[in-house]
Amino acid sequence: MPAKNKELASIFTQIADAIELKGETGFKVLAYRRAARALVDSAEDVVNLDKESRLESITGIGSGIARKIHEYLATGRMKKHQEAISGLPEGLFAMLELQGLGPRTVRLLYEKLKVNNLEDLKRTIADGSAASLPGMGVRKVSTILKSIQLSEKSGKRMFLNEAAELAESVIHRLKNDPNISNITAAGSLRRGKETVGDIDILTTGKNPKEIVKNFTSHPSVRQILAAGTTKASVLFETRTGLRQVDLRIIDASSYGAALQYFTGSKGHNIALRSLAQKKGLKISEYGVFRGKKRVAGKTEKAVYTCVNLPYIEPELREDRGEIEAAAKGKLPRLVELKNIKSDLHMHTRQSDGKNSVEEMVAACQKLHYTHIAITEHSVSAGYAGGLTADELMRHCDRVDRFNAHSKGFKILKATEVDITTSGKLDYPDKILARLDLVVASIHQGFKKNVTERVCAALKNPLVHIIAHPTGRLIGKREGYDIDLDKVIETAARFRKILEINAYYGRLDLNDIWARKAKQANVKLSINTDAHAVKNLDWMKYGILVARRAWLTRNDVINCLSTSKLLKFLKTGI
């Protein structure tokens, strides 16, 4: 995300929090929050939008907020922001982060007890003064205390793989409950978002009370946050801390509406409901209603049909133009895992992988791939057992021998060659020329002219793919300081391919940039970067990113047959 987008989004979020703390309710608050999210979701740099006076082309940004953005970019300050936060101790904003503690309560604590921060809050809870406030009580205060303890103990958002595994384990256990007929995960996990905050599980069945009891008595449940007759929320103990899992129990006649609703995103649902409203319909998790009459609800498709839209895939539901595209019949037919014929970035024991070439080949044949690329590290990646030029040539000889005897499966002669700090590639051209596929990437000098180095690699006729183009590690490391717009432009000009690295900790390019690449007519390659056989199934996470980026099978070179891929690599066509 462009740096200023992020900066401005947090400013607008803080304005929303601040005016809410000061007693503002309703739609102004909502408008600031919506603007913040719009900035986060936008692939366009707010700096450019402002320069070209196109800020208001983003839904959720009107003249008022556009003016404030311009003021901030021009002067480094925003009067409205200063005004909003003036007189409010900084600690109040941290208190708002706590589950179960909202603006009204924070304000009450601040005004009546001079609670300025988390420390004050703990003190007033301990001495009983918080519980004696009007509208407060012992139980409410104990909920807040638990929430403080939780926030000190729990990690940030989950990686996609952890979320998928947690959901799978909860669903696996509940499937044995004879009361349950349908069960599935919804929420951001179903949309394939790169990180997941909590898990939403949706069920239909009889005896909701029994289902809730079964759910809340799971051995890994450490705390029950809420348990009613239609929903329950609990905290699960996992290897990365406590994680919230929500369960909803829905009547079968509402299953589709509920699935639609609980899949989100929030922005998508608001847009959909507004559309329904204009048609005199009301959409809730129970169905689509005209007056009191339910006109749909059993399936998701029927919900969309009611507002004259085709079914919209969950990965597209981010309020990024999917509703407009659906209305025009211009939704893409998204790439699927079953379209994938190859994995073009993986390592074996020859460099820093765990398995042999033969083991990787056998595993990929099981996945019904028709070809793969073994891409060992290059010579200067000493830490990763990079191959010398001689070693790489001997590897190529072995691959040639393998291919000579192989039917219906081919290994591409390839490398993951380092782009060195000087901007050169780590092997001479005459070595690279013998290869079918050259994947180039940065593993050193993250702060040294990264854009220039990557663009120089893109201009080299022997290079095909740039792997993990930003180098980000989710939650651990921001990407390199790289100008992706320029990289995409250069890739388009020289007909080069950008990678979606499917490792759940990278997912690089992300959905927004991969979509931008597609719009610039750049092809993408989804690869696992597997260092072991078991990593090969990360492909599914890369597919989710690709689908969130609106990619079809035509945008992804892993969907090409062996001969078509080889031709494409040689000719760019």
Added chain:
DNA sequence: GCCGTTTTCGGCCCGACTGTTTTCAGTCG
């Protein structure tokens, strides 16, 4: 503050759970 198939005003998604209350406000998703 944003937005427009009711377009420059008057709407803005909808419902469950909890706690403190005795009909509802606050919070969450």
